[in-house]
Amino acid sequence: MKQDEGAAWSIFGYLLSGLIFWGGAGWLLDRWLKTHYFLLGGLLLGVGASIYLIWLRFGRE
């Protein structure tokens, strides 16, 4: 039960990291290229990658 609680917080952490890193990368690209769609793309990519990572870590057994 404690491990489940820990897993819940890790999942939250991974989602946040994905959003921050790839969303941040997209935001920087947007600022650099004066566009406005890399942020959205980065956020989606980040969530996707995070969910993949979460599946790898917790869903594979």
Add this chain to the structure above:
Amino acid sequence: MRSVHRLSTEGGGFVPPSSNDFNLPPVFGNSAYTTKPILLVFLSVLLVSVFFLLASRKAAIVPSKLQFAGESIYAFVRNDLGRDVIGHEFMRFVPYLFTLFTFILTNNIFGIVPLLQFPAMSRVSFPYVLAIFTFFVFHYVGIRKQGLRKYLKDIMFMPGVPKPVYILLTPIEIATFFLVRPLTLSLRLFANMFAGHLLLLVFILGGDHLLKGVIGLKLISPFAFAFGIGLTFFEFMVQCLQAYIFTLLTALYIAGALADEH
């Protein structure tokens, strides 16, 4: 608008509590080191030390009430947070976990102790420092146990993934372990204590303000106070829970760093 104005009290409107209520002036002198949160932190250290010294001083087979209370808290941290989470090497970490738990718990509960009534953890620097401690402890433990190379490799490269995917996943792993973990650990504690204290301020100060209003508002005032009292009990629960969560996550991070493959 006019009727609303008539309802409010004569002398100035209600000033809702804000983050300014957390910037307390020095209790004495003119130093930034004599503010209420800092004095409360010192008091908590004193209280925790004295309590556990007294509880363990005349240890007997048939424990006194004090010894029983002290040992219950210790056993809870050692067994439920140490042994069950970390595994066979847990005894090394019990002192840290125990200090963390009792320190945070005492400071949190200060938030509802009459006259003290301020959780030091609602000032974000305190949780930051605690999270930095945990950050260094679990990374140090992992590096000592597995060596720097293997430890970092385990963090960065999840096994069983095609190589190009690492470009996508490795930054997320690094951000999680080195940024998001300490940040969420401290902000969760901070935000819970901050919000809880603000909530109590809203209802208690609001009730007080209503009491000074016209008769209709005076009648509503007891409900605000009743809510304030109810929320105080709720806060007690949150305060215990947050101390528990902080310690539990620290233990889980240590366990993860010790495990060969997290």
